[in-house]
Amino acid sequence: MSGTELAAEIVRTTADRAAEFERRTGTKPCLATVLVGDDPASVTYVKMKRNRCAKAGITSHHVPLPEETTTEQLVATIRELSADPTVHGILLQHPVPAHIDERAAFEAIAAEKDVDGVTMHSFAAMAFKEKGFASCTPGGIMRLLDAYDVDPSGKHAVVIGRSPILGKPAAMLLLARDATVTVCHSRTKDLPSIVRTADIVVAAVGRAEFVRGDWLKPGAVVIDAGYNEGNVGDVAFDEALPHASLITPVPGGVGPTTIALLLEQTVTAAFATLG
Structure with missing residues (x-):
């Protein structure tokens, strides 16, 4: 079962939708990526996602935070992004450092911007077949x-x-x-x-x-x-x-379908802001 072929198809459709959003609004859909620390694997994953965003016509707003960032500081950063109307989706790269309450950080993501599907709201939506973003x-x-x-x-x-x-x-x-x-x-x-x-x-x-x-x-x-x-x-x-x-x-x-779905859901979140 080739995820590579399916992902390419999803990204093509997503890029077309992103272009349509830009035509209608003058701005591109925007995914904010938040990375705490400099774990090599996490750095690589975030870079890969940002590169895929660029290819799909999605703006990537990267927020790097130092390893010693506290839960409170991370939550505050994510809440700022949740309140920012220019940001349509938020991705907190996980796992976060051990001293951080990952669940508290996830729950700071506004439901309408949880394009990675990590909040309790998204989980409930999946369980009850309601509107929301899938993990x-x-x-x-x-x-x-x-x-x-x-x-x-x-x-x-x-x-x-x-x-x-x-x-x-x-x-x-x-x-x-x-x-x-x-x-x-x-x-x-x-x-x-x-x-x-x-x-x-x-x-x-x-x-x-x-x-x-x-x-x-x-x-x-x-x-x-x-x-x-x-x-x-x-x-x-x-x-x-x-x-x-x-x-x-x-x-x-x-793997490829995971990233493709992240991009697709970011564009869906952007269109949802148009009403």
Whole structure:
């Protein structure tokens, strides 16, 4: 399942919409990126997102903050961006340094600018199928399933991982599409036997090649949402390939769709300001 091809299609459409917004308003959609500290991986991710913004006709307003920034200072910065009418979307690059209350920082993002889908408001909207922004990686996963004609309705989906911005929202989005969802985690007993019952597997555990090929039910659809050192995902790809009917590679699977959805939702947020 190529996320690269799907992402390119989403970005093309997004760029057309961004150009239309600029024609109507004289300004481009604007995404504010906030980065605390200088973690090399986070710096790279933010740079990549800003480059993609430029290619899609979206202004990127970057706010770098020092490592010693407090929760209170970060919250104040995000609230300023939330109140700024020239900013349409806000991305707080995560994880933040350990001394910061990440949830408090996320909740400072105005719901209408939460284009990364990280607030409790966005989570509730996903769970209740209400208007709002999807968490970008889970939202990208759903777009991949749609692109490859995988209908979750009536299928058993096993999500491995329960993070608030990946595992849990992925489970909610699948449930909203009438899948029967099992959420597994580090304390799940006999995990392989549960995974073997899955029609759809979403691996989001953050451990390299954790899911083995013989865990999979023949014909399962496998979504690898992990990215680990050595350019490998959470699924042992070569082992899984003979068992899966469809599988996302790492890299080139879920990652590109995540960024594409961030751009798409930024432009959607911009248009929402027009009423």
